[in-house]
Amino acid sequence: MSQITLNVNGASHAIDVPSDMPLLWALRDKLNLVGTKYSCGIGVCGACTVLIDGRPEHSCMTTAMSEQGAEITTIEGLDPDGKHPTQVAWDEVDVSQCGYCQGGQLLTAVSLLEGNPDPSDADIDMAMSGVLCRCGTYQRIRKAIKLAAKYGQEGVVS
Amino acid sequence: MTVEASLNSVLPRRSFLKTTLLASGAFLVGVAYRRELWAGGSADEADWSPNLYLRIDPDNTVFILSKNPECGQGVKTALPMIVAECLEVDWEQVRVDQAGLDDRLGRQAAAGSGSTPDAWNDLRVAGTGARVMLVAAAAEKWSVAPSECVAREGRVLCEAKGLSARYGDLLKLAAKQAAPNLEALSLVSKPKDFKLLGRRIAGVDNAKIHTGKALFGCDTRLEGMLYAVYVKCPSFGGRVNKANVEQVLEMPGVTHAFVVEGGADPTGLAPGVAIVAETWWEANAARRYLRVDWETAQSDSSYDYERQADALRKEAGETLREDGQVEEAFGMAERIVEGSYYYPFVSHAPMEPQNCTALYHDSGRIELWAPTQLPGSARDAVSRTLGLKNESIQIHMTRMGGGFGRRLVNEFAAEVAWIAREVRRPVQLQWTREDDMSHDFYRPAGWHDFKAGLDEGGRMVAWDHHFVTFGNEGRSVSGAGISRSHYPAGLVENFRLRQSMIPCHVPTGPWRSPGHSAFCWAFQSFFDDVCDASGRDPLEFRMELLSRSFGEPPLDLARTRATLKLAAEKAGWGRELGEKRGMGLAFHFDHGGFATHIAEVSVGSGGRYKVDRVVSAIDVGPVLNRSGAENQVEGCVVDALSTCSQLEIEFIAGTAKQSNFRDYPLLRIDQTPTIECHFIESDNPPSGLGEPPFAPVAPAIANALFAATGRRVREMPFVRAGFSI
Numbered sequence: 001m002s003q004i005t006l007n008v009n010g011a012s013h014a015i016d017v018p019s020d021m022p023l024l025w026a027l028r029d030k031l032n033l034v035g036t037k038y039s040c041g042i043g044v045c046g047a048c049t050v051l052i053d054g055r056p057e058h059s060c061m062t063t064a065m066s067e068q069g070a071e072i073t074t075i076e077g078l079d080p081d082g083k084h085p086t087q088v089a090w091d092e093v094d095v096s097q098c099g100y101c102q103g104g105q106l107l108t109a110v111s112l113l114e115g116n117p118d119p120s121d122a123d124i125d126m127a128m129s130g131v132l133c134r135c136g137t138y139q140r141i142r143k144a145i146k147l148a149a150k151y152g153q154e155g156v157v158s
Numbered sequence: 159m160t161v162e163a164s165l166n167s168v169l170p171r172r173s174f175l176k177t178t179l180l181a182s183g184a185f186l187v188g189v190a191y192r193r194e195l196w197a198g199g200s201a202d203e204a205d206w207s208p209n210l211y212l213r214i215d216p217d218n219t220v221f222i223l224s225k226n227p228e229c230g231q232g233v234k235t236a237l238p239m240i241v242a243e244c245l246e247v248d249w250e251q252v253r254v255d256q257a258g259l260d261d262r263l264g265r266q267a268a269a270g271s272g273s274t275p276d277a278w279n280d281l282r283v284a285g286t287g288a289r290v291m292l293v294a295a296a297a298e299k300w301s302v303a304p305s306e307c308v309a310r311e312g313r314v315l316c317e318a319k320g321l322s323a324r325y326g327d328l329l330k331l332a333a334k335q336a337a338p339n340l341e342a343l344s345l346v347s348k349p350k351d352f353k354l355l356g357r358r359i360a361g362v363d364n365a366k367i368h369t370g371k372a373l374f375g376c377d378t379r380l381e382g383m384l385y386a387v388y389v390k391c392p393s394f395g396g397r398v399n400k401a402n403v404e405q406v407l408e409m410p411g412v413t414h415a416f417v418v419e420g421g422a423d424p425t426g427l428a429p430g431v432a433i434v435a436e437t438w439w440e441a442n443a444a445r446r447y448l449r450v451d452w453e454t455a456q457s458d459s460s461y462d463y464e465r466q467a468d469a470l471r472k473e474a475g476e477t478l479r480e481d482g483q484v485e486e487a488f489g490m491a492e493r494i495v496e497g498s499y500y501y502p503f504v505s506h507a508p509m510e511p512q513n514c515t516a517l518y519h520d521s522g523r524i525e526l527w528a529p530t531q532l533p534g535s536a537r538d539a540v541s542r543t544l545g546l547k548n549e550s551i552q553i554h555m556t557r558m559g560g561g562f563g564r565r566l567v568n569e570f571a572a573e574v575a576w577i578a579r580e581v582r583r584p585v586q587l588q589w590t591r592e593d594d595m596s597h598d599f600y601r602p603a604g605w606h607d608f609k610a611g612l613d614e615g616g617r618m619v620a621w622d623h624h625f626v627t628f629g630n631e632g633r634s635v636s637g638a639g640i641s642r643s644h645y646p647a648g649l650v651e652n653f654r655l656r657q658s659m660i661p662c663h664v665p666t667g668p669w670r671s672p673g674h675s676a677f678c679w680a681f682q683s684f685f686d687d688v689c690d691a692s693g694r695d696p697l698e699f700r701m702e703l704l705s706r707s708f709g710e711p712p713l714d715l716a717r718t719r720a721t722l723k724l725a726a727e728k729a730g731w732g733r734e735l736g737e738k739r740g741m742g743l744a745f746h747f748d749h750g751g752f753a754t755h756i757a758e759v760s761v762g763s764g765g766r767y768k769v770d771r772v773v774s775a776i777d778v779g780p781v782l783n784r785s786g787a788e789n790q791v792e793g794c795v796v797d798a799l800s801t802c803s804q805l806e807i808e809f810i811a812g813t814a815k816q817s818n819f820r821d822y823p824l825l826r827i828d829q830t831p832t833i834e835c836h837f838i839e840s841d842n843p844p845s846g847l848g849e850p851p852f853a854p855v856a857p858a859i860a861n862a863l864f865a866a867t868g869r870r871v872r873e874m875p876f877v878r879a880g881f882s883i
Contacts, residue, residue: 015782018410018440025439031386033368034377037559039509040591047509075370085370094360094785097793098230100374100509100559101365125828132819133511134560135230136796137789138830156761 004068008033009077017064024047024048026064027074035075035103039132046131049104056108056130075103077111086110089148097135104131109145118149208291208330211241211284218312220245220252220327224408225263226273227531228256228363229508229561229794231848232786233273235362237281239783243354244285244346246309247325251725254362259533259553268531268561269668271846274782276290278843279864284346290338293333296323315507317610349780349839356839358785363557370774375529375556378515380584384413385438386571388443388587390430390597393812394664395422395455397429406433409447411440414581418573422455424599424665427543429570434581436780438588454665460603460808460815466660467626471498473625473659479642481708482652487620491611497687498607498679501874502806505598505814507822510559511594515586516578522551524578528571529558536568543572544579562797563668565597586688596814596823599667600630601805604637606680608687611652616692618703621650629659629667634801635666640673644710645681645747650705670797671849674748679802681872682744682857686864696743696861697726713747717777721745721754725775728836729756735866738762740772742861744854751850752777752838755795757831758859761866765880769799769831769859775850776835779842790847791835798855803876803883829883 001016006023008031015030027033034057038090039047043061049074050059078084084089086109090142096102105128112119114126124145133141200349207213213221217714222346223237238254257263265276289309296314297304300321306318315322325332366373391397398417406415412435418430431450435441488494506516514536515527524546530536533553540551558565563733574587590599604627612619627638634640640657667674689696700722704715720743725731738761754775761767772795781787804823808815816822860871863881871879 002352008557018443020443021437021439025437027172029437029439032379033370034372034374034379037510038588039511039559040819042591042818042820045509046823075368078369080369082365082368090368091360091364094358094364094789096361096364096367097232097789098232098509098558098560099361104369105369109393129826129828132509132824132826134507134562134797134824135789136793136800136825136830138796138825138827139792139833140789142369 004065006031006064006067006072007070008072009074019065021064022049023062023064023067023072026060027059033074033076037100037103037154039100045101046104047101049107049131051107051111054111056111056116065147073107075107084110086113086144086148088146089151093140093147094142095137095140095144097137099133099150101131101133105127105133105141109141109148112145113149113152117143118154119152184796190564204329206333208332209284212245212280212288214325216326216327217331218251218324220312220325222252222254223257225253225257225266226267227268227533229268229498229531229553229558229565231273232266232361232783232789233268235359237273238362239354239359240277240281241285244282245289247312249354249359251312252640253550254804256555258555259537266533269566271751271849274339274749274844274846278701279345283340283343286343286345286642287338287340291332292325293330294335295328298335299323299328299331306375333373347637347843348841352780352843355782356780356784359783360785367687373557374510374559375515375527376510376513376586376588378527378556378586382518382583383515383584383586384434384436385441386432386434386574386577386585386587387441387590388432388437388577389445389450390428391450391452391454392596393452394424395456396452397455398431399451399453401431401451401595403431406444406448409440409444411435411437412444413589414582418576425567425569426539427576428569429463430573432577432580434577434585438586442590454812457812458663458809459811463603463660470626470658470660471605471607471624471766471844473658475626475656477654477656478640479647479653479655481647484620484622484652484654487652488609488611488622490618492614493612493691495610495612495688495691496608497870497872499683499872500603500605501676501679502808504801504805505595505600505807505816505822506562506564507595507824508558508560508562508564511591512564512589513587514570514574515584516574517584518575518578518582523552523642524575525552526552526571526575527554527556528568529556529565530568530571531558531561531563531565532568535566536571537571539568540575540823544575548767552658556753562670563672567667570849591819592817595817599636599665599812601669601672601676602635602637602662602666606675608680608684610684610688612688616694617687618646618650618654621646622654622656624656624658626658626660628662634659635662635733637666637668637672640677641712643712644677646703648707648709648712651708664810670854673749674746674849674853675798676743678746678853679860682746682854683860683871686742686861687870690864691791695732697722697731699875700745714752717752717840718745718747721752721775721777724836725754725756725773726773728834729758729773731756738866740862740865740867742865743859744861746850746853748853749849750778750845751847753851753853753854755851755858757855757862758864759866761863764882766882766883767863769832771832772855772858774836774839774851775835775838776847778847778850779844780839781837782844787837787847788835791851792833794849794851795833795855796830797826798852799829799831799859799883802856802859802874806875821857
């Protein structure tokens with residue numbers, strides 16, 4: 001057990017973790033940030049995606065210990081009021097079915113839009129292909145990302 | 159910390175026991191109901207709850223109870239819309255509360271696309287009856303006749319006198335009104351009369367989903383909660399001879415490790431080893447040090463299944479149905495066409511692996527937070543496992559990260575209940591993905607051999623179908639049976655259905671649109687075999703097939719034809735698409751819904767293909783929530799394409815070979831076609847939409863691949879046949 005400090009959603013947290021505990025489980029079981037989901041545990045499905053220094057990463061594939069000093073953003077930290085353009089677009093398009101993967105989808109989309117404010121379908125497909133949705137909301141994800149891009153460009157945050 | 163579970167908060171705060179209108183059994187207009195309880199809350203109460211589904215607060219907030227489990231099918235939004243429509247309130251006034259398991263509510267299930275048809279009458283009565291009482295209250299207040307008043311957007315208006323009152327200001331008077339005659343209520347039923355229904359309403363849990371608030375089973379957090387894994391024999395049905403639990407107990411964070419004897423029923427508590435720790439990671443990490451000597455119970459393998467199928471396919475099998483003179487008709491046929499199809503076992507693989515949380519109280523009562531499609535069955539599983547009466551088991555229903563039929567079986571509830579009683583602390587059982595994929599109740603594989611006899615006009619006059627499926631002691635295993643009235647029974651004059659069964663010792667079960675999701679591909683692919691042999695157009699052939707019946711038709715012919723016609727119009731059926739491109743179609747009917755899909759594909763070198771577009775024409779009666787309805791259609795298309803193109807489960811020595819998304823690759827966004835959805839909105843009662851759009855997707859794609867390449871896909875997943883997406 002090691003004492004570490006994680007910087008999550010702008011706040012600093014001191015926690016005791018086993019040295020090999022993935023960030024995913026530190027978030028869920030130690031910090032009670034359950035918006036980050038477990039699904040495959042092997043870095044294939046993207047449900048556990050968080051932003052680490054702005055980049056989308058599988059939180060099941062990195063240890064909490066190795067992310068000390070990094071800026072970690074989970075879905076809870078995107079905009080707790082749901083007013084981020086991507087969240088607004090996700091609601092307007094009504095993307096979700098079960099919703100389990102959507103935190104990972106949203107954070108991956110946010111990262112895409114930060115690097116590419118006007119993505120094409122092909123750009124979207126490439127950036128988003130690492131996040132699985134068993135319900136099949138992909139068509140709506142494409143649509144919502146385009147809407148979020150529009151809101152982002154217009155500076156619209158409803 | 160406590161779970162976010164507003165159990166039954168819709169019920170009036172002080173008259174919980176007084177309201178049982180629409181109690182169990184009262185599910186049709188005119189069916190007996192407890193009339194004396196309809197009026198619900200009394201005049202001295204601030205809020206008013208006229209029935210189980212509804213409570214109105216003085217601030218005009220309307221709380222509507224969602225009684226069914228939500229797994230992404232959208233019932234938590236669409237069904238409360240029915241109440242709101244009939245109550246005449248703005249959707250913005252409405253808050254939806256999730257029910258727990260409550261026997262007064264009758265059917266509580268995410269199964270068989272049944273929630274909508276089940277709820278249609280009840281919810282209209284609940285909303286309409288309350289509205290009638292609010293109008294009566296206003297009429298009394300203003301000393302006018304109820305007929306002079308109308309309800310609109312959460313208010314009662316008397317336009318002649320310029321009077322208006324919010325529902326929230328009429329509650330005390332409404333509670334004093336006599337209950338209306340529920341059998342005589344005028345219930346809105348036609349799409350042309352809808353105000354809210356038929357619109358696009360976003361999911362009621364969206365805000366929580368988009369901000370990562372706790373919603374799902376695995377997000378449940380209780381004070382002092384421990385986390386558990388439960389290790390079962392990799393080979394189904396195996397028992398524990400010996401396990402080194404003492405060593406596991408010494409691992410960091412582990413609080414408990416013990417062998418559970420369990421029983422032989424895979425839907426209940428199976429034998430295994432429980433490891434409980436302060437965090438889930440520690441429980442699962444300790445598993446690496448667990449050594450179990452298993453006593454295996456069976457050694458089924460896919461290889462053996464195939465060998466047995468090959469042998470059975472040469473036999474006659476048992477005749478399940480025979481109409482007309484089949485042999486004579488084949489003797490007289492101008493042409494005989496044959497075709498064979500195979501599909502494998504598949505797993506449900508919902509994104510949220512199975513889990514459940516339990517709190518065993520010292521009084522002998524147990525509470526569970528269960529992501530389940532069938533909470534009654536979860537209670538049964540717990541009752542059988544712990545020997546508790548139903549009254550001692552409380553089931554909170556959480557949102558689920560997908561269901562697809564997996565959560566109709568609730569062995570995870572039995573497992574966590576046992577563990578919770580042992581450890582006497584709140585405990586969350588979380589399966590790994592590998593646990594989930596290797597301990598599923600799989601969609602069974604199947605082999606279909608078809609033979610059709612055609613007359614000189616290419617019309618199908620004889621049909622023989624041999625289905626090789628799985629069964630033990632003369633009964634097909636769960637999810638493996640076929641209906642004797644499955645089309646084209648009743649559509650072909652001389653018809654025979656034969657069946658043979660392979661013994662099966664791996665668990666099987668219902669998988670989204672059970673049976674249909676597999677059969678339809680075989681039937682509708684073979685229809686195109688027939689068209690190819692006789693040079694007929696697949697659309698024209700199907701229209702003719704659906705133009706008459708022999709005896710009771712197996713489906714509504716006119717509604718089915720209408721979906722074919724609409725899809726063909728919207729897709730531009732018959733258009734020239736160019737080289738290596740093709741269009742294919744298929745129809746189906748199941749769970750009360752009618753669906754036709756037309757797929758367009760492009761095929762590149764080496765059998766690599768892309769599905770460019772799927773056009774869907776659907777008839778489920780009125781569309782309740784347009785956004786949710788389209789989402790179900792889009793989801794079915796993606797799910798079906800995912801399954802037919804790449805997914806299979808194989809067994810070796812009684813154990814599932816595939817274990818995670820690496821070897822069970824769900825469809826990705828870059829493999830997803832454009833999906834266009836068109837509804838035929840009839841005045842028929844609405845049916846559910848979680849399943850009907852699924853079945854005809856795979857055959858539409860396979861038929862399009864044939865149109866593009868001349869190569870017929872005869873096995874699933876299509877990658878086995880050399881087509882990779």
